[in-house]
Amino acid sequence: MAKVLTSREENYAQWYNDLVIKADLAENSSVRGCMVIKPHGYAIWEKMQAVLDSMFKETGHSNAYFPLFIPKSFLSKEADHVEGFAKECAVVTHYRLKNRADGKGIEVDETAKLEEELIIRPTSETIIWNTYKNWIQSYRDLPLLINQWANVVRWEMRTRLFLRTTEFLWQEGHTAHETREEAIEETMKILNIYAEFAKSWMAMPVIQGTKTENERFAGAIETYSIEALMQDGKALQSGTSHFLGQNFAKAFDVTFLNKHGKLEHVWATSWGVSTRLMGALIMAHSDDRGLVLPPKLAPIQVVIVPIYKKTEELTQINEKVETIRKKLIAEGISVKYDNRDTHKPGWKFADYELKGVPVRLAVGPRDIENNSVELARRDTLEKKIYPMDGIEQIIKDLLHEIQNNIYRKALDFQTRNTFAADSYDEFKEIVKTSGGFILAHWDGTSETEEKINKETKATIRCIPLNQQSEPGKCMVTGKPSSQRVIFAKAY
RNA sequence: CGGGGUGUGGCGCAGUUGGCUAGCGCACUUGCAUGGGGUGCAAGGGGUCGGAAGUUCGAGUCUUCUCACCCCGACCA
Missing domain, CATH: 3.40.50.800 (Anticodon-binding domain)
Known part of the structure; x- marks a missing residue:
């Protein structure tokens, strides 16, 4: 048989690239960092979309669409948010081209400069909250449960097909609630939907947890994520759900009159999964012969x-x-x-x-x-x-059996590659040799987290939910810790 | 933005100290055979050698400039 792919053992990254190209999923475009999703790849994405979309609708969400462009001033209204995204925004400054004087092609017409520059959305919180402000007056307008399927742009320095591209497709949910509790409940509900989708449709086991402060979404109070383990022992964040508190409500002055006639800021969430899921799907199951798809997401079964x-x-x-x-x-x-x-x-x-x-x-x-x-x-x-x-x-x-079998295989892989480390030396050894998820005690400080990251390249993927508390001592500082957190090298 | 590398038919590459008609594999076209794991044989089509300037009788090859892309790091879903 003719060898078409680089083997995983030989070069995992190359195997992934080869596979995406040879399986006709996507290719690099003439625009740096942007991909063309080919029919076969897009068909899989469409199946994912269809399933997720119905899951959102079953839980009371509606789709809507907001603009691609965001006025620059909007972005700066929430301090953490702008800080998180400012470095990777594409900016529209002009609205017209003209023929060059020498007749050789066209150039920007400098006289057509925008009064206010427009940002190409890296995410839509700002434009959405600016809009919600007008939609919400009373507790009767709540909850507001909206999702949009869209493209976003984040100017990344290095890109990889599906895993990180300058432009990518995703869904972003943005909800508004009366109370803190209700917003948190929504955040968790969506996290569970993501986990359920990963497990039952993608046949991919994931770990649910909260992000540390370092890894939190810019503007969120708490970020929850699902984390999957890829075949090379690296983790892939596959979906996020954020509890935004009243941060955006305050920044955009979104208030409602409660049942007692008192004016309050609404409580918010946002959540998303992207075409990165394609990368997760590919790396979760495929082998040296090519793609292995779970029957439930295969365009052709x-x-x-x-x-x-x-x-x-x-x-x-x-x-x-x-x-x-x-x-x-x-x-x-x-x-x-x-x-x-x-x-x-x-x-x-x-x-x-x-x-x-x-x-x-x-x-x-x-x-x-x-x-x-x-x-x-x-x-x-x-x-x-x-x-x-x-x-x-x-x-x-x-088909049923295949769906179950690849899930079992992936789960087994995850289990075999999840380790507990009780000392920092042991931890370093695992990171260096096998990779995988490593459960270890951590003192809860950003300093320690950064130190570990610097020294080992591993990061805290999440603080897992539904885990029994197990008091221990931070493997680095020896300070007390109430539970183990999950470390891994990540994509 | 640092470090490394590559630009030669659609794709992957070779092309020696400058030398005559720029080559190979895959893919493509045609024909015949073949058909239970990427089929064989034969014939064919397709290239301003990334771009510009220069050196030279002569440049894919040497010089200078320039553009683009890829890989490794720092940033991120």
Whole structure:
């Protein structure tokens, strides 16, 4: 078999890049740091969107759309927020071009300078809160539960396809509530949705937790995240949910009259997941042959490949396949029948493996004779012959089994790569040799966190939720600590 | 912004101390055979060698300038 990808062992980063390109998910564009998401990659993103969107709607959220441009003055209204984002904003300063005097191309028309520059949104809190101000007068207007699907721009110094690009796609939820408790409840509700989505759809186990002050969203009181472990032992923050307190309400003067006729600032949340999830999905399950997709997010769940010599054979196969195809569709399974004569079966096998199609069904003359089909599953690469009758049920079960199996595998990987370190030396050794999640005691100070980061490159991914308190001593300073936190090297 | 590297058909690359018609693999086109794991053979199409200036009888190759991209760090979802 021709080798198409760099192996993970050889060079993990290169493997990832190769895979994204060769599986036709995305490519670098002529704009530095920005990617073109290709049809196959976009189809997966659309599936993710559809599922998440329905989860948001089931919990009472509505979609809306706010502008791409944000007046510069808005950004500076919340002090922490501007500090966090100012360094990576693209700015629109002019609104017109003109032909150059020498006739060679066009240039910015300096006379068309904007009175106030516009920022291309790195996130939409400011424009949204500026708008909400007019929407909210009374407790009867609350809660306000809005989500938007959008693109944002953050001028990053270094980019990687899906994991960090200058422009990326995401959803951002922005909600307003009467009380602190209600806003916190919303923050947690969304965090749970993200975790549930990761687990049940992406087949990716995640750890939920709160971020330390250093890692907190600019302008938030508390940031919660889901953290996933990639196959190279590095962590990937895969979604965040923020409790914003009254920070933005105060900055944009968003108030409401409560039931007792008293004016109060609203309580806010914001939360998001991005096309970075694509990177997580790729790195969670894929192997040296290519992408491995969880059936529930695979644009094509079953591909059918005919094997034939003569056209009469193909005609026969076409007929058989048509009945199979109909049965599968009736079961709600997405099927592609690839009977192109321009590519050989072997080529197609390799190609669909590269693209991560969970199940491949091959039908050849031998199968026609025996009334059988060959099924190959992408996750284990196992091949087996089955009778053609009742194949739809077998495939349905198989898709289920694959979904469960890749989750089990990912969970097992996470478990095997989660360690407890009781001394700083032990900690350093684990970071250096195996990577993974490391549970350790920390004294709760930014200084210690930064020291550890500087010395080991590992950061605190989160302070895990739902963990029993286990008093101990900080591995660096020896000061008391009430529970272990999760460290890892991160993307 | 520092350090390193690369620019030669669509992609990946070779091209020696300057030398004559710029080459190889993949991909592409056509034909024939083939078809249960990236098919074989044959014939073909496609290149201002990143750009500009210079040295020279002659530049992909040497000099100067310039542009772009990639990788490694500091910033971040």
